[in-house]
Amino acid sequence: MGLFGPLKPLHRAEEDGKALAKTLSWPHLMALGIGGIIGTGIYTLTGVGAGLAGPGVILSFALCGLVCACAALCYTEMSTMIPAAGSAYTYTYSAIGEIAGWVVGWALILEYSLACSSVAVGWSAHLVGFLNETIGLQLPAALMNAPHAGGLVNLPAVLVSLSVMGLLLVGARESATINIFLVIIKIVALGAFIVLGLPAIQAGNYDPFAPFGFIGQQMGGEKVGIMAAAAIVFFAFFGFDAVSTSAEEAKNPGRDLTVGILGSMGVSTLIYMLVAAVAVGVVPFAEIASSAEPLPHILREIGYTTVAAFVGGAAIVALPSVILVMMYGQSRIFFVMARDGLLPPAVAKVNKKGSPALITLITGVFVAIFAGFVPLKEIAALSNAGTLIAFIAVALSMIILRKKMPDVTRTFKVPAHLLVGGAAILGCGFIFYSLPVQSQLFTFVWMIAGLIVYFSYGRWNSRLRKGT
Numbered sequence: 001m002g003l004f005g006p007l008k009p010l011h012r013a014e015e016d017g018k019a020l021a022k023t024l025s026w027p028h029l030m031a032l033g034i035g036g037i038i039g040t041g042i043y044t045l046t047g048v049g050a051g052l053a054g055p056g057v058i059l060s061f062a063l064c065g066l067v068c069a070c071a072a073l074c075y076t077e078m079s080t081m082i083p084a085a086g087s088a089y090t091y092t093y094s095a096i097g098e099i100a101g102w103v104v105g106w107a108l109i110l111e112y113s114l115a116c117s118s119v120a121v122g123w124s125a126h127l128v129g130f131l132n133e134t135i136g137l138q139l140p141a142a143l144m145n146a147p148h149a150g151g152l153v154n155l156p157a158v159l160v161s162l163s164v165m166g167l168l169l170v171g172a173r174e175s176a177t178i179n180i181f182l183v184i185i186k187i188v189a190l191g192a193f194i195v196l197g198l199p200a201i202q203a204g205n206y207d208p209f210a211p212f213g214f215i216g217q218q219m220g221g222e223k224v225g226i227m228a229a230a231a232i233v234f235f236a237f238f239g240f241d242a243v244s245t246s247a248e249e250a251k252n253p254g255r256d257l258t259v260g261i262l263g264s265m266g267v268s269t270l271i272y273m274l275v276a277a278v279a280v281g282v283v284p285f286a287e288i289a290s291s292a293e294p295l296p297h298i299l300r301e302i303g304y305t306t307v308a309a310f311v312g313g314a315a316i317v318a319l320p321s322v323i324l325v326m327m328y329g330q331s332r333i334f335f336v337m338a339r340d341g342l343l344p345p346a347v348a349k350v351n352k353k354g355s356p357a358l359i360t361l362i363t364g365v366f367v368a369i370f371a372g373f374v375p376l377k378e379i380a381a382l383s384n385a386g387t388l389i390a391f392i393a394v395a396l397s398m399i400i401l402r403k404k405m406p407d408v409t410r411t412f413k414v415p416a417h418l419l420v421g422g423a424a425i426l427g428c429g430f431i432f433y434s435l436p437v438q439s440q441l442f443t444f445v446w447m448i449a450g451l452i453v454y455f456s457y458g459r460w461n462s463r464l465r466k467g468t
Contacts, residue, residue: 004097006464008090008340010082010408021350024249026256026263031180032328033243033264035321037236038186042272043295043315044122045233046279051289052222053229055280056210058273060229061236065269067427068237071391072265073414074398074424076258079243080411081401083253086336087329088390088397093340095397095404098465102458104393105337106450110443111238111386112330113367116323118235118383120157120371123319127156129293130312133300146373157371164323165364168331169357182321187271189314192307193295194274200302201281223436231384231434236272238387254411327363334359341466342458381435385443388428395424 024032049057078091086093089108093101128144131137145151212224223231243260250256275295279288282298291297293315299308335356338347351357398414399421414420432440459465 004099004101005459006098006462007095008093008098008101008464010094010405022249022251024256025251026259027180029243029250029256029260030263030267031183032325033260034187034268035183035325037238037264037268038183038190038271042190042236042275043126043293043319045236046276047288047291047294049229049233049276050280050285050294052212052224052232053226054208054211054285055206056212056214056226057229057233057280057285058276059210060226060233061269061272061276063226063230063427064234064237064431065265065272067424067431068234068391069265069269070420070424070427071395072261073420074391074395076261076412077398077410077414077417078394078401079257079261080254081408083250083257084336086333088394089333090336091397092393095400096393098342098459098462099454100393102337102342102454103447103450104390105333105342106447106453107386107389107443108333109330109386110446111383111390112326112333113363113370114383114386115235115238115326116161116330116363116367117157117370117374119319119322119326120161120367121154123160123316123323124154124156124371126293126312126315126319129296130309130316133296133312134309148374153372155372158368160320161323161327161368161371162364164320164327165360165368167324168328168360168364182318182324185314186318186321189311189318190271190275190295193299193311194278196304196307197278197282197298197302201278203281205281205284223434227430227434231431231436232381234384234387234431235381237268238384238391258412323367327360327367331356331360331363334363337458339463341461341463342454381439382442385432385435385439388432389443391428392425395421395428 049060053060084090089101089105092104142152143155146154214226288294296308296312337343347359
């Protein structure tokens with residue numbers, strides 16, 4: 001029993017009907033990570049970040065990549081040490097205690113649900129722009145916007161959410177295999193943007209590099225500056241943590257998770273840096289900030305109309321892979337929390353394919369409702385808050401278990417673990433500090449609600465507390 005409740009064993013055999021099938025290898029996991037990382041952030045948040053930091057958004061991406069690289073190393077050690085579903089929730093439960101694990105699980109629910117919904121809304125916006133630019137078709141505004149945004153429902157966002165849910169119901173391996181092809185489409189499209197944009201870069205667009213400073217300032221009621229942009233574009237980097245939620249389904253956890261997490265993080269960070277550098281170098285940052293689809297807009301500005309249509313089309317085809325990864329991650333978090341007794345046990349059952357069908361269905365409907373009826377305002381910042389809490393918890397868990405259980409076999413060990421773990425904790429804490437104040441307050445309220453749920457239900461039904 002720890003200070004924050006009972007500690008979950010590092011390894012525990014699950015009863016029949018409550019174990020996930022081992023169907024994934026490292027190509028599936030690496031594609032799963034790249035599919036989650038490369039998506040909405042690079043297609044839409046490049047413009048948002050440029051508006052907050054100017055050309056300094058390149059540094060914002062670099063800082064986020066550095067912090068996430070430290071977190072990724074911690075995730076890799078923890079996921080190979082504890083090859084069970086549940087990601088940061090499971091690691092925290094085992095290292096710190098049940099209450100801390102619940103808080104992190106509750107934060108992950110915030111992260112994944114808002115991420116899914118926001119990507120669905122972003123996909124809908126790209127669909128509108130693509131149809132309008134290519135064939136001149138304008139869809140009814142009432143069916144493209146949430147009620148508070150002047151419409152009835154964002155119907156495309158609802159449909160893409162439900163479609164991804166249906167794909168996940170088919171099975172994890174089938175979903176991950178299809179995701180590989182979606183990832184290839186995204187990388188080809190972004191590669192085309194980089195190659196065609198490089199010759200059009202104008203050095204003058206990088207001056208001034210940081211018009212709003214590093215720490216930033218308040219302007220027009222919002223935080224601006226390189227760190228303020230980092231707090232928003234951080235949304236673009238999480239996705240590798242969804243790979244660790246698949247630990248229980250990996251055929252060879254030690255090899256597959258190490259390659260999947262670190263490989264996807266390295267490839268995605270390199271692509272992000274290149275795309276951001278080209279984007280702010282080709283056109284003035286203020287122009288990027290005003291565009292809902294910055295990459296196709298930039299290509300049209302330099303005369304590549306056909307390629308712009310391809311990049312926009314690639315976003316339409318590939319962004320659902322981000323929804324797939326996030327929805328997959330959330331369904332696994334719900335699944336493990338229910339299997340541990342902290343949520344109703346009915347949702348922990350798996351179907352004949354080894355997939356948690358009921359919780360996938362519930363997650364899909366929940367995401368579709370949010371995507372269809374809630375406007376996209378600061379949703380990335382809210383999702384980031386949950387992610388930052390999870391990253392801090394994983395780094396802290398890694399440090400604690402190195403101290404408490406130094407002799408436990410670790411397939412992968414973080415080099416200079418105190419330095420790397422400390423950098424992840426401090427870096428995530430600084431980014432959380434840079435979030436909008438209203439996002440910080442909402443996160444506090446969300447956590448209070450989560451603790452009420454835990455002390456009302458989870459504490460009394462915990463399998464560890466019952467000794468089952």
